[in-house]
Amino acid sequence: MRDFAKALGRLAKTDPLDAEVLAHFGEAVRPEPRPLKDAQAQELDALLTRRQQLVGMLAAEKNRLGQARGRVKRDIAAHLRWLEKRLAEVERQLQQLIEASPLWRAQEDLLRSVPGVGLVFLLALLADLPELGRLNRRQIAALAGVAPFNRDSGRFRGTRAIWGGRARLRSLLYMATLAAVRSNPLIRPFYQRLRAAGKKPKVALTACMRKLLTILNAMVRNGTPWNPQLAEQG
Secondary structure, eight states: OHHHHHHTTOOOOOHHHHHHHHHHHHHHHOOOOOOOOOHHHHHHHHHHHHHHHHHHHHHHHHHHHTTOOHHHHHHHHHHHHHHHHHHHHHHHHHHHHHHTOHHHHHHHHHHTTSTTOOHHHHHHHHHHOTTTTTSOHHHHHHHHTOOEEOOEETTEEOOOEEOOSOHHHHHHHHHHHHHHHHHOTTHHHHHHHHHHTTOOHHHHHHHHHHHHHHHHHHHHHHTOOOOHHHHHHO
């Protein structure tokens, strides 16, 4: 919104000016309205965010533990034990939320059948990508931030690159794809073919991220469980 305001020459920022720019933006761009998350989805999002925070604190404390001595080391060790208990409790609450929703349980049964899709990535799909199964493959890839965008001008042809999207979802999709490259009977040979064709590791991995997401989108849309043959045809 600030970029839009600057393009209009509105460099000052006040509440009345912001309201005017927002109204102008809505009139000019006509963004597609999206429904607010219901209470259950908001709770899922909050718990998933809390899980990320606990994981971050655990990593930081583990790094400090190696340099600590004496009482400080014992204090950090006690804090680590507490954080691990809180993390286990949050993950238990997340699982309970899924089990309380018939829709989420059905999606869990579908998506967890795919090699590489674990609980944390499943939670990110439910919380950050409610559009899964409702959009086409290009739209869903753009939302996740794995759609390549052109960088061309005149005769110049720049390197295609992914940009934007939903950051938390993209990072967890990356981790899920790393697992899929090792264990998924469809993603693994696809990655190997791209590498054999001379694609750089990151380029090949990004293509695998997009392919995995496309498969998941089709599975939810059609209500079909994991099937490597059908996924390859799709």
